[in-house]
Amino acid sequence: xxxxxxxxxxxxxxxxxxxxxxxxxxxxxxxxxxxxxxxxxxxxxxxxxxxxxxxxxxxxxxxxxxxxxxxxxxxxxxxxxxxxxxxxxxxxxxxxxxxxxxxxxxxxxxxxxxxxxxxxxxxxxxxxxxxxxxxxxxxxxxxxxxxxxxxxxxxxxxxxxxxxxxxxxxxxxxxxxxxxxxxxxxxxxxxxxxxxxxxxxxxxxxxxxxxxxxxxxxxxxxxxxxxxxxxxxxxxxxxx
Amino acid sequence: xxxxxxxxxxxxxxxxxxxxxxxxxxxxxxxxxxxxxxxxxxxxxxxxxxxxxxxxxxxxxxxxxxxxxxxxxxxxxxxxxxxxxxxxxxxxxxxxxxxxxxxxxxxxxxxxxxxxxxxxxxxxxxxxxxxxxxxxxxxxxxxxxxxxxxxxxxxxxxxxxxxxxxxxxxxxxxxxxxxxxxxxxxxxxxxxxxxxxxxxxxxxxxxxxxxxxxxxxxxxxxxxxxxxxxxxxxxxxxxxxxxxxxxxxxxxxxxxxxxxxxxxxxxxxxxxxxxxxxxxxxxxxxxxxxxxxxxxxxxxxxxxxxxxxxxxxxxxxxxxxxxxxxxxxxxxxxxxxxxxxxxxxxxxxxxxxxxxxxxxxxxxxxxxxxxxxxxxxxxxxxxxxxxxxxxxxxxxxxxxxxx
Numbered sequence: 172x173x174x175x176x177x178x179x180x181x182x183x184x185x186x187x188x189x190x191x192x193x194x195x196x197x198x199x200x201x202x203x204x205x206x207x208x209x210x211x212x213x214x215x216x217x218x219x220x221x222x223x224x225x226x227x228x229x230x231x232x233x234x235x236x237x238x239x240x241x242x243x244x245x246x247x248x249x250x251x252x253x254x255x256x257x258x259x260x261x262x263x264x265x266x267x268x269x270x271x272x273x274x275x276x277x278x279x280x281x282x283x284x285x286x287x288x289x290x291x292x293x294x295x296x297x298x299x300x301x302x303x304x305x306x307x308x309x310x311x312x313x314x315x316x317x318x319x320x321x322x323x324x325x326x327x328x329x330x331x332x333x334x335x336x337x338x339x340x341x342x343x344x345x346x347x348x349x350x351x352x353x354x355x356x357x358x359x360x361x362x363x364x365x366x367x368x369x370x371x372x373x374x375x376x377x378x379x380x381x382x383x384x385x386x387x388x389x390x391x392x393x394x395x396x397x398x399x400x401x402x403x404x405x406x407x408x409x410x411x
Numbered sequence: 412x413x414x415x416x417x418x419x420x421x422x423x424x425x426x427x428x429x430x431x432x433x434x435x436x437x438x439x440x441x442x443x444x445x446x447x448x449x450x451x452x453x454x455x456x457x458x459x460x461x462x463x464x465x466x467x468x469x470x471x472x473x474x475x476x477x478x479x480x481x482x483x484x485x486x487x488x489x490x491x492x493x494x495x496x497x498x499x500x501x502x503x504x505x506x507x508x509x510x511x512x513x514x515x516x517x518x519x520x521x522x523x524x525x526x527x528x529x530x531x532x533x534x535x536x537x538x539x540x541x542x543x544x545x546x547x548x549x550x551x552x553x554x555x556x557x558x559x560x561x562x563x564x565x566x567x568x569x570x571x572x573x574x575x576x577x578x579x580x581x582x583x584x585x586x587x588x589x590x591x592x593x594x595x596x597x598x599x600x601x602x603x604x605x606x607x608x609x610x611x612x613x614x615x616x617x618x619x620x621x622x623x624x625x626x627x628x629x630x631x632x633x634x635x636x637x638x639x640x641x642x643x644x645x646x647x648x649x650x651x652x653x654x655x656x657x658x659x660x661x662x663x664x665x666x667x668x669x670x671x672x673x674x675x676x677x678x679x680x681x682x683x684x685x686x687x688x689x690x691x692x693x694x695x696x697x698x699x700x701x702x703x704x705x706x707x708x709x710x711x712x713x714x715x716x717x718x719x720x721x722x723x724x725x726x727x728x729x730x731x732x733x734x735x736x737x738x739x740x741x742x743x744x745x746x747x748x749x750x751x752x753x754x755x756x757x758x759x760x761x762x763x764x765x766x767x768x769x770x771x772x773x774x775x776x777x778x779x780x781x782x783x784x785x786x787x788x789x790x791x792x793x794x795x796x797x798x799x800x801x802x803x804x805x806x807x808x809x810x811x812x813x814x
Contacts, residue, residue, distance in 0.1 A: 225813065234733060234810045263809075264735020275812055277727045279421030284412060291412050292736045300412075320421070336734070348813070 181376035182208040187240035200226040202399040216380045218396035224380045245343040268337030270347040274329035276321040283317040289339040307335040327358035347379040363389045415747035434759030444781045447698040449774035454581040463652030475649035495659035500524035502650040503594045518587040519580035522594030538573035549573035551585030565600030583773040713796035721800030729811035753793030
């Protein structure tokens with residue numbers, strides 16, 4: 172898949188295949204998928220349920236290894252088939268950010284603590300982690316809710332805090348799995364625009380799995396998955 | 412950031428209730444140890460405090476604390492003549508149960524060898540030792556007999572002239588100190604009818620024999636008061652206690668009295684060992700077993716609670732793994748909570764125990780070595796209890812977040 176010339180690559184996935192089960196129960200969830208994403212790019216991944224979008228996302232997110240294929244993130248090879256070439260947990264900590272349909276905030280931590288915990292896990296001191304967490308909350312417009320527990324926040328606010336947590340360690344790649352599914356269209360659009368702003372201002376690449384066709388204009392490229400195969404979405408083809 | 416503390420703050424009610432539950436369980440474990448220690452203390456209290464170096468008991472018996480022992484009262488004089496013996500006292504101890512003020516009153520009647528022993532060695536909290544040969548008693552506080560109160564035992568009334576504390580028998584009943592003669596009177600008190608029947612029986616026995624038929628005066632004598640019949644002999648005592656002169660090796664006195672065929676002699680330590688190996692041993696094993704069971708139950712309950720707390724957080728733990736948390740962060744979250752529950756439960760158990768144990772009907776002695784040991788056990792069970800939760804947390808995959 173194409174990237175702008177001279178772009179710095181955030182992700183190179185080559186020939187990713189994921190097969191669940193074996194024999195009669197074998198299911199090919201992802202078939203020979205290749206994808207290249209450069210920094211500052213915001214990519215949308217469309218497709219019906221069961222098409223393999225989440226499988227691709229979790230494979231790139233190093234939480235569900237592919238059966239075959241290679242993954243390189245920020246220029247560093249990380250997966251060769253199911254074999255990991257780095258300490259995956261440490262790599263995720265430093266280079267990847269995740270946002271999901273549900274914010275998945277830790278319920279016993281306040282908004283600022285939910286962000287700070289990602290920084291402390293990466294070795295930051297508590298004082299510095301808190302300061303940077305506050306900066307991120309401010310950047311995302313939820314600084315005034317920093318002391319609230321997740322249960323006291325709206326869905327949109329929770330999702331912004333999840334984005335702040337994903338950004339905490341300056342990841343080169345942010346992976347978002349249907350991040351607006353639980354939000355109304357207005358707030359959904361806000362979150363999508365937020366990803367675009369983050370990618371451009373923070374020098375990250377963002378891959379978003381979404382069903383929301385109303386916000387496709389936000390993305391630099393749009394792909395579609397069907398039956399485990401990845402291809403350019405027709406809107407992209409029209410543009411090109 | 413201390414995740415365990417944050418989680419506790421968020422689920423404080425549940426954490427507090429769990430800690431109280433564990434604390435109460437640990438208090439029972441602590442109390443069991445204390446009851447065992449109390450049992451030993453109560454059982455050996457009299458032997459420890461009565462101030463006897465040697466005990467002379469019925470031949471081939473283990474002494475009055477292990478079985479029935481009967482020796483003639485005049486053994487006291489024989490023993491006093493042995494070189495090295497400073498004092499010989501008769502020992503009488505038996506339990507009576509009477510009604511007093513509408514309530515059952517159980518007293519361990521303890522005879523003091525008047526006039527040598529007036530109970531001066533008994534630590535009094537009020538009143539004075541015995542000052543007359545009859546009708547006075549020193550009562551343990553647990554008997555709830557106030558100073559100056561009068562108690563009818565047998566045909567006589569005894570006045571409480573002294574109050575002591577912590578003096579109980581091996582069964583936990585309070586001691587009452589009387590002169591030996593009074594103690595015997597209480598022990599051998601018979602109703603008038605019983606005496607008449609006994610005299611009739613004696614008369615019938617004599618009449619049925621040739622001697623009675625040939626000498627009718629003997630029949631009249633047999634039907635009279637037993638104190639006027641020399642053949643019946645004086646009442647017997649349980650043992651004779653010996654105190655040695657300063658610097659005398661007990662072994663020398665033991666060697667002499669061991670040659671007497673009608674008695675057996677024990678040192679104070681031997682008497683204590685007999686007490687503990689006999690009646691206290693089974694109670695010790697029973698309490699010990701119960702304690703082990705309680706510790707196992709505490710561990711299982713704690714493990715279940717920690718496991719449930721971990722399962723409630725399993726999604727959060729998966730999220731922490733996803734964002735790259737190291738295993739030690741996750742283990743710390745679980746282990747710190749288990750240790751905190753254990754530590755707070757232990758503290759609560761100790762605090763509650765200081766209020767509850769003195770109100771127990773029997774002595775509860777919590778020694779620092781037992782506290783230390785229980786502390787170690789709590790530490791161990793806290794770690795053990797968190798293992799199931801840690802194993803579960805270590806196995807959870809980060810992609811659990813997606814489910």
